[in-house]
Amino acid sequence: MIEVTRRDALVGAAAMLLVDQAVGAVPPNASLQGIAAQKGLRFGSAVAWSQLGVGGGSPAEPAYARLVEAQCGIIVPENEMKWQWLRPTPTTFAFDRCDAIVAWAARHGLAVRGHNLLWHQPKWLPGWLNDYDFGARPQAEAERLLTTHIRTVVNRYGTRIGSYDVVNEAVRPEDGVLYTTSLSRAIGGAEPALDLAFRTARESAPQAQLVYNDYMSWEPGNGAHRAGVLKLLEGFKRRGVPVDALGIQSHLITQGTGVGGHVLRLQGEWRHFLDAVVAMGYRLLVTELDTRDNNLPADITIRDRAVADYTRGYLDVTLSYREVRNVLAWGLCDRYSWIEGFEPRPDGARRRPTLYDSRFHAKPMREAVAAALAGASER
Ligand code: G3I
Numbered sequence: 001m002i003e004v005t006r007r008d009a010l011v012g013a014a015a016m017l018l019v020d021q022a023v024g025a026v027p028p029n030a031s032l033q034g035i036a037a038q039k040g041l042r043f044g045s046a047v048a049w050s051q052l053g054v055g056g057g058s059p060a061e062p063a064y065a066r067l068v069e070a071q072c073g074i075i076v077p078e079n080e081m082k083w084q085w086l087r088p089t090p091t092t093f094a095f096d097r098c099d100a101i102v103a104w105a106a107r108h109g110l111a112v113r114g115h116n117l118l119w120h121q122p123k124w125l126p127g128w129l130n131d132y133d134f135g136a137r138p139q140a141e142a143e144r145l146l147t148t149h150i151r152t153v154v155n156r157y158g159t160r161i162g163s164y165d166v167v168n169e170a171v172r173p174e175d176g177v178l179y180t181t182s183l184s185r186a187i188g189g190a191e192p193a194l195d196l197a198f199r200t201a202r203e204s205a206p207q208a209q210l211v212y213n214d215y216m217s218w219e220p221g222n223g224a225h226r227a228g229v230l231k232l233l234e235g236f237k238r239r240g241v242p243v244d245a246l247g248i249q250s251h252l253i254t255q256g257t258g259v260g261g262h263v264l265r266l267q268g269e270w271r272h273f274l275d276a277v278v279a280m281g282y283r284l285l286v287t288e289l290d291t292r293d294n295n296l297p298a299d300i301t302i303r304d305r306a307v308a309d310y311t312r313g314y315l316d317v318t319l320s321y322r323e324v325r326n327v328l329a330w331g332l333c334d335r336y337s338w339i340e341g342f343e344p345r346p347d348g349a350r351r352r353p354t355l356y357d358s359r360f361h362a363k364p365m366r367e368a369v370a371a372a373l374a375g376a377s378e379r
Contacts, residue, residue, distance in 0.1 A: 025374075026367070026370045026371055026374045027374075030370070031070055031071050032071045032072070032355075032366075032369060032370060032373065033071060033072055033073035035370055035373045035374050036073070036327065036373045037073065038374075038378075039373060039374075039376045039377070039378050039379060040325065040378055040379040041319075041324070041325060041326065041327060041373060041376060041379065042073045042074050042111070042325065042326045042327070043071065043072060043073060043074070043326075043327050043328070043329075043369075043373065044072040044073055044074030044075050044076065044110070044111070044113075044326065044327075044328040044329070045068055045071070045072050045075060045076075045328060045329045045330075045331060045332045046075070046076050046077070046078040046115075046288065046328065046329070046330045046331050047059055047064075047068055047075050047076075047077065047078065047101060047331075048077070048078045048079065048080070048331075048336065049077070049079075049080050049097035049098075049100055049101055055335075055336070056336055057078070057331050057332075057333060057335075057336030059101070059104045063360050064332070064333060064336070064360075065104075067332055067333065067356060067360055068110075068332060069108050069110075071332065072110060072332075073110065073111060074110060074111040074112065074113060074326060074328065075101070075105050075110050075111075075112055075113070075328075076112065076113040076114070076115045076287070076328055077097075077098055077101045077102075077112075077114075077115060078115075078330070078331065078338075080097040080098040080101055081098050081114055081115055081116065081117075081153065082115075082116065082119060082124065083118075083119065083124075083125050083126050083129065083149070084124060084125065084126050085097065085098075086098065086153070087126055087128075087129070087149065088126075089128060090128060090129075090132065090145070093152060093153075095156065102157060102160055102161070105160075106160060111162055112157075112160060112161045112162070113161065113162075113163045113164070113165070113287070113326075113328065114153070114154075114157065114161045114163070114164040114165065114208075115164075115165045115168070115213070115287075116164070116165035116166070116167070116168035116213060117149070117150050117153060117154070117164055117165070117166045117167070117197060117201060118146070118149075118150070118166065118167050118168065118183075118193075118194070118197045119168040119169060120167055120168065120169065120170035120178070120179055120181060120184070120190065120193070120194065121169060121170075121179050121181065122179070122180075122181050122182070124168075124169075125181060125182070125183075129145075129181075129182055129183070130181075130182050131182075132145075132182055134182075134186045138186035139186055139187055139188055141186065142182075142183045142186035142187045142193075143187060143196060145183065146183055146187070146193065146196060146197060146200070147196065147200045150166075150197060150200040150201055150204065151200060151203075151204045154201060154204040154205045154208070155204055158205075159207060161205075161208065162207070162208055162209060163208060163209035163210075163211060163245075163285075163326075164201060164205070164208055164209070164210055164211060165211050165212075165213035165247055165287065166197050166198050166201045166210045166211060166212070166243075167194050167197050167198070167212050167213070168213045168214070169213070169214050169215065170190065170194055170212075170214070170232065171214060171216070171225060171228035171229050171232060172225075172228065173215075173216070173222070173224065173225040173228075174224060174225075175224050175228070176224040176225060176227045176228025176229075176231065177228065178190035178191070178194075178228075178232065181193070191235060191239075194232075194236075194241075195236070195239060195241045198210055198236070198241045198242050198243055199241065199242065201242075202242040209244045209245055209283070210242055210243055210244050210245070211243070211244065211245045211246070211247040211285060211287070212229075212232065212233065212236070212243050212245075212246055212247065213246075213247030213249060213287055213288075214229050214246075214247070214248075214249065215249040215250075215251055215288075216228075216229045216248075216273070217248075217249075217250065217251065217252065217253070218252075218266045218267070218269065218270035218273075218314065218317075219252070219253050219255065219266065220266075223269070226269075226273045229246070230273070230276055230277070233246065233277060233280055233282060234280065237280050237281070243282070244282070244283055245282055245283035245284060245285055245323075246277050246282050246283075246284055246285070247285050247287035247288075248284060248285065248286055248287065248318070249287050249288040249330075250286045250287070250288060250289040250290075250314070250318075251288060251289075251290055251292065251330070252289070252290070252291040252292065252310060252311060252314055253291070253292045253294050254291060254292065254293055254294055254295060254296055254306050254307055254310045255294075255295060255310070256295040256296065256306075257296065257302070257306050259306055259309040259310045259313060260309075260313070262310065262313070263310070263313030263314070263317070267313075267317045270317060270318075271317065274318070274321055278321060278323045282323070283323045283324075283325065284318075284321055284323040284324045284325075285324065285325065285326045285327075285328070286315075286318060286324060286326065286327040286328060287326075287328050288328065288329075288330035289311070289327060289328065289329045289330060289369075290329060290330045290331065290337060290339065290353040290354055291307045291310060291311045291353050291365065292339055292343065292351070292353055293306070293307050293345070293351060293352055293353065298345075298347050298349040300352065303352060304352060304363050304364045304365065305364055307352065307353070307363075307364070307365050308363070308364035308365045308367065308368035309368065311365050311368050311369065311372075312368035312369075312371060312372050315327070315368070315369065315372035315373075316372055316375065319372055319373070319375075319376040320376075320377070322377065322379040324379075325379065327369070327373070329354060329355060329369075330354075331354050332354055332355055332356050333354055333355075333356045333357070333358065333360060334350070334351065334352050334353065334354050334356065334357050334358045334363075335357075335358035337351060337353050337354050339351045339353045355369060
């Protein structure tokens with residue numbers, strides 16, 4: 001564990017304040033969407049579906065709904081458009097939860113992103129699809145299943161969804177090689193399967209932004225993942241596949257305190273990666289921002305400060321690319337973050353990875369995001 005003191009935290013806070021003053025003050029009481037809009041950006045968040053009163057980061061929970069309405073210009077269903085949720089069987093679609101989110105967004109004037117049309121990993125596909133009998137003409141049957149799925153979803157929402165994560169996480173982080181799924185095996189390879197997904201999405205939604213979304217990040221250990229994503233994006237260009245943008249998930253992981261040093265160390269390779277992506281003509285989106293408070297003590301003041309400073313450093317570098325037009329958090333409130341369930345802290349302290357605490361109070365990370373948006377150049 002890296003040694004850190006409250007004094008370090010306060011010095012960090014003071015340093016960030018100086019930065020804020022240098023780039024112009026964040027207007028008091030301004031919403032994140034309001035600050036973003038002044039720069040030609042849009043701010044938003046994932047939301048979940050639940051029954052009224054159950055909570056779970058859903059618009060059915062009044063306090064959460066108010067927060068999203070107040071701060072966001074765009075939302076994305078956290079799970080409800082995934083095959084595992086939408087496709088109980090090979091012949092049926094369960095649209096009720098996704099419909100409810102899209103309808104709620106429309107009532108509140110919020111744009112919607114679609115996540116996702118193909119999560120290219122067996123682990124995240126429905127069991128029936130992993131075990132599917134593709135019959136005597138497996139390629140034709142797999143292509144029928146994939147294209148029917150994409151057309152049905154995209155046609156249902158029409159112009160109400162302006163941007164889709166068409167393919168999610170197709171690259172293995174350890175070696176940069178593409179995953180294999182039952183669909184890609186039957187279609188004759190991962191690349192033809194992914195290409196088909198994008199081509200079908202473009203045919204059905206010519207107006208929508210089509211995104212490849214992945215979690216290659218700037219932390220150490222992501223080199224093979226980033227290289228694999230670059231290779232995939234190059235292949236899309238070479239084959240004329242209609243992919244408009246790279247979705248950078250941005251599930252960040254703090255590296256300890258002394259955040260300024262980490263940012264300086266990490267930004268070189270990150271810029272190298274982003275330079276290569278934009279040189280190919282892709283737009284960029286931050287699609288799933290949250291920050292895991294690793295290598296930090298349980299003390300909340302210290303932890304929140306380091307998370308905020310790290311997030312700010314990351315956003316300053318990433319938003320320096322004018323190709324970024326959207327910043328979406330993966331949930332706004334610590335109480336509902338997926339991280340608590342997937343990777344609890346070893347010391348048992350509750351995770352604090354989002355902009356608002358479990359009582360919906362703004363944390364330093366919220367101010368860091370606000371300052372990064374306010375400090376971004378106009379686009
Ligand atoms: O709703 C059921 C509940 O009824 C059941 O009792 C419980 C028991 O496990 O499971 C609940 O469903 C879980 C669901 O989250 C809601 O909490 C699923 O098991 C769990 O797999 C699901 O995890 C989601 C995960 O993707 C897998 O789909 C997370 O909420 C969601 O935040 C996460 O999001 C992903 C993005 O889609 C892609 N990028 C990474 C990101 C974080 O992992």
